[in-house]
Amino acid sequence: MSPLTLGALLIVLSEMFLVGSGMIIRQVSNDLPIEVIVLMRNLLSLVWLMPWILRQGTKEIPTRRVHLHFLRALIGVTAMSCLFYSWAHLPLGQAAMLKQTAPFFLPLIALWWLKEPISTRVKVAILVGFTGVAFILQPDDGVLHIAVLVGLVGAMLGALAKVTIRSMRGSESPNKIVFYFAFFGSLLAAIPASMNWVMPTLTQFIWLFGLAATSTMAQLLLTRAYGMAPAGQLGPFTYASVIFATLMGWLIWNETVNIFTLLGIMIVCFAALIMLRGQAKPE
Secondary structure: OOHHHHHHHHHHHHHHHHHHHHHHHHHHOOOOOHHHHHHHHHHHHHHHHHHHHHHHOOOOOOOOOHHHHHHHHHHHHHHHHHHHHHHHHOOHHHHHHHHOOHHHHHHHHHHHHHOOOOOHHHHHHHHHHHHHHHHHOOOOOOOOOHHHHHHHHHHHHHHHHHHHHHHOOOOOOHHHHHHHHHHHHHHHHHHHHHHOOOOOOHHHHHHHHHHHHHHHHHHHHHHHHOOOOOHHHHHHHHHHHHHHHHHHHHHHHOOOOOHHHHHHHHHHHHHHHHHHHHHHOOO
């Protein structure tokens, strides 16, 4: 199996876990502030990583790239807060679609940071993709939902975080990257959480523990995938999660998407197919 194929499979699995995370966020966000959810997600992720930490001891944890780990955590926690907000306040399928606009930011950021070239076909795909985003942004009642804009910002920052992962692939293992994200992420998330603190109940702790498990698994798979192929090539494989999220939103919360959002999703998915072909045969 080629690295690209294996990376694509890992991306799809990662996105399935992330949709599961979104469903848990929807479940607990009515009673807990987003800041508290973000903090507990990172703290409890360290609990899930504890067996690895104990098994590896101190030999795996030291790093010479602590500045990149901190930058990754700062960007990632900000992106996480934005995306958690959109999961909590938008239909599940629409929130998933906004998250999946990240691949259209990825080639631009990878070009700037990693000097990865962009083919003409991919440039066209980016233009078409953001046209689809414009349809997704169409308001129903003349007012643009703030959660849509927040989710879009989160997608852009998420793309930047993914390119940060790729820049560390040569020296840092996936587990180390995830560990430092959870560690620095907990420290950073504690600041806003302390300003809006609500103590979770036992039931909420169980949900949050599940959120940490699904998020950590998704991040491990994502980190391993982005170490196998260029960041821009793997982006289009994330769109299976939109179908899953839309289906779950309909089955569990009786959610529907309007015609503008549906058309936007179709355009963005079409742009992803253009991008995939363009990356398969770069100029």
